[in-house]
Structure formats: structure tokens, C-alpha cells
Amino acid sequence: MKPIDLLFPLLLASAGVAAAAPPNLVLIYADDLGWKDVGYNGSDFHETPQLDRMAREGMVFHQAYAPAGNCAPSRASLHSGTYSPRHHVFAVGNTDRGPKRFQRLIPVPNKSGLAPSHLTLAEALQAAGYATGIFGKWHLSGSDGATPAGQGFETVFDSQKGNPNSRRDRPEDPKGIFSITRAAGDFMEQSKAAGKPFFAFVAHHGIHTALEARPASLAKFKAKAAGKQHSDPLYAACLFDLDHGVGQLMARLQQLGLAENTLVVFTSDNGGTQQSSQEPLRGNKGGYYEGGIREPFVARWPGTIKAGSASRVPVHQVDLFPTFLAAARAPVPAGKVLDGENLLPLFQQSGTLARESLFWHFPGYLDNPVIRGRAGDVRLGFRSRPVSVIRKGDWKLHLFHEEWQLDGGREKLPANGAVELYDLSKDPGERNNLAASELTKASELLDDLLGWIRRTNAPMPNQPNPGYQPEAAAKALAAPSNKSR
Secondary structure, three states: OOOHHHHHHHHHHHHOOOOOOOOEEEEEEEOOOOOOOOHHHOOOOOOOHHHHHHHHHOEEEOOEEOOOOOHHHHHHHHHHOOOHHHHOOOOOOOOEOOOHHHOOEOOOOOOOEOOOOOOOHHHHHHHOOOEEEEEEOOOOEOOOOOOHHHHOOOEEEOOOOOOOOOOOOOOOOHHHHHHHHHHHHHHHHHHHHOOOOEEEEEEOOOOOOOOOOOHHHHHHHHOOOOOOOOOOHHHHHHHHHHHHHHHHHHHHHHHOOOHHHEEEEEEEOOOOOOOOOOOOOOOOOOOOOHHHHEEOOEEEOOOOOOOOEEEOOOEEHHHHHHHHHHHHOOOOOOOOOOOOOOOHHHHOOOOOOOOOEEEEEEOOEEEOOOOOOOHHHHHHOEEEOOEEEEEEOOEEEEEEHHHHHHOOHHHHOOOOOOEEEEEOOOOOOOOOOOOOOOHHHHHHHHHHHHHHHHHOOOOOOOOEOOOOOHHHHHHHHHOOOOOOO
16 A cells, blocks of 8 residues: 555645645534434434534535544544554543453553654644644543643643533533633634634533533523433533534634635534434444444535535545645655545545545443443443444444454354444444345455454454353343343
């Protein structure tokens, strides 16, 4: 494979980037916002008028993915432009969560933050002459990581110090939504005055717990009739306030005369929490069914992106690193490995992507079962057990490592349940496992996934857990449960 920096001139040519002033770049990143939560995706209770307007003015990606089922690994992949096996941030805190007596394998240890050796998108844009600012959540400064100031962000602002769950914001500024928005707007104004293009990463704490909302917003949804799918007034109010913050930021761009030459992308770090069903998608935050990783994703860039357009091409947040560099006409730094592709041909509806597949890797355990999760996980108390995933075209395959490593691997397929296969074009809710009936397709995707695991040197959980209690696990698995339905 050619290094991506050697392909940079081709990326620009294929995307048809004009020789105008470099665009400003804004990435608005929600926390725990699910695909089904937003109005334009059909929520029957939530209201997101500003995001709905952004969707009308830009391009909606209907099959866009987060890099992981929860926060820290998604952010590490977003900022580094690489899949999780390259940075080893697999979870928040650790990968050893849930009943140890039910863990059949010893989980792969987790990195607590993004190591400084990983060159970030902010550093690459800073080297290209961009002002860089982060407003809100970083979440990668653990003992293995560094602060945002140490990884390319010149301006750093966060309304919440320390753990965002450890304190409440003022009622008029829940989750710091509006102070984050004001700080980002001031940064844009200052960058304009300095004559510099800018990259603003606006990383909200909403709608992560603890949920907060303006009193008027909460009253609005308490008075509203419940929907069939969504009905939580506080959840809806918190999202409504986040949406209002998005509108304020877009208005500030317009007031500054910057809206026409600014690429704005909105998305989220992982699927919605248990408080919000993502049906027809299966699962929630922390899992690797569609409800845990498929995200709202809108891109707006007047004159480049056609208003009201949409794409069903699967895209991934690792694509944002090469996309933003291509938009900025900035080279990929020498030696930098990127796992994503430039999305400008999709933005301009002038081409498609070269890759065939997307990948995920989670070599550990997370507790707290999700809505309609894997039946065994629900009964044993897990959101996820060790798993790797591939999406190729409309097909998606899950490889569950406990069964793969300990129950005979390929020789015992499909009886050991190590593989689940779904045709997302007919079954986006991942209800009909086709691993036993589509043996050729399952084998094809399994080969591709195992090849990717080898190429990325993905660490595998392959040591049996000596504390595993099979009798207790069998009893738990035999117990009735309706949480997986």
C-alpha cells in the first residue's frame, strides 16, 4: 500500500479543490448522542431544529460511524486518524469491567490516553498555518496521554474542570453548552482578525450524564406528549439546549461573514445511552451493534456541498483527518499513518471511496447491558465482551473472541457462535444472524477481518481467565431474560 502522503496531490485533484483561500474548519462533537436521537432521523419526541436546518443546508450521511462504542477510544481515533489497534485506547478507564467470574479471557490492558507520539489533526493543521482551538471535552489526558495544549491546540477552553459528572453548571448554562459556544465564537473572531484560517473543535459535554437543562427547556418537554419511542423530558431538554448551542455557533459564523468559507461537521462520539432507544438499530453506547456506533453526521460547506444532499456511503470518523487536511490543502506529515479516506469526493458528489471495508476492535469487557444486546452479554451483565467487527458493503460480521479462542475457532463454525453475520441492507436492526446460511460470505468477511487484525498488529485477548467460573456462567445464561429482545 502506498503511504497516504504520496497520494495527497491525487486527493486534491480528484476532489476538485479550487485555489481559493483555505477554508475554516469546525468540528462540533456531541457526547453520547445516538443516531435516532435527532429530529431529522425521525425521533418522535426530541426536537433538534438547528441540526435539522443544518441537514437541509448540507449533506446528511446516513451510515456514518464512530470509531468505538464509547468515548475515549473514539476521540483517540478521531484525533490520531487511526484505528484503535494503533493507539491502544480501547475504553474509558479500563477494559476489565463487569463480573470477573464470567470473563473467559484476560482482557487486553487499556491505554489511559492518546500518547504524545501520535501526531494529531490539530498538530498537522497548526503546521499548515491554522489557528487551532478546543472548546470542551478532551478526555485523553490520562497517565499515558497528554493535554490538548501538548497535542496541537493553541487555545484551550473547558467550562467544566475535572470530571464533568462531579459538578453542575448554572441553570442558564447547562453542561457548559453556551460558555463553550461563546468561547469558540470568540476564537473564530480573533482568528479572523489575525488573518488566519482556523480549526475549532467544539466538543460538548452534552448529552452525557448527568443530564442538565435550562428550566424553560425542561418545562417544554414535561408538557409535551410522550412519543412511542422517546419520552424522557430531561433527556430531550438537554438535547434541545445542545441543539440551541449549535444554532448559536452557526449564527456567529454568519455574523462574522465566515459561513461561506467554513466547513462545519457535526457528529457524536458513540451511540445513545440506555435512556434512549435507537430502534430500529440494535444496542446502545458501549456495544458494537449499530446502535452503539452509528452516528448522526452532517457536513455543511456552502458552494462545495449541495444543500439538501445525502449519502449512504459508509463513512468513519478516521476519515476526518485526511478530509480536513485535503480541504486545507495541507500535506499529510511524512511518515504519518492514516486509516481513513478523504471525503471531499462525496461532499462534492464527484466520486466515491476506494476502500471496501470498515473495522472495529474491542479486546475487553464493559459492564451494564445495553438495550437488545447480545443475549449472553445481557445475562452475564456485560455491554460488550471481546469482539472485532468488519463492515464490507452491506454486510457486517462480528467475531466474538471468547468463542473463537476457546470453542474451536473456525473448525467449529457456525455451531460455536463465534461469528454473527448481518445484511444491513435488509436488516439494519441486526436481528437475523446469517452466519449459518451465508457460509461463503461469512468466510469472505472473516478472512478480511483476520487479515486486518494481522496488518494492524491488533492485540488479542488470548489468555484464559483462571478465575472464570463456568458453572456460575451456565446458570446465569440459563436464567430467563427479556432485556435482549
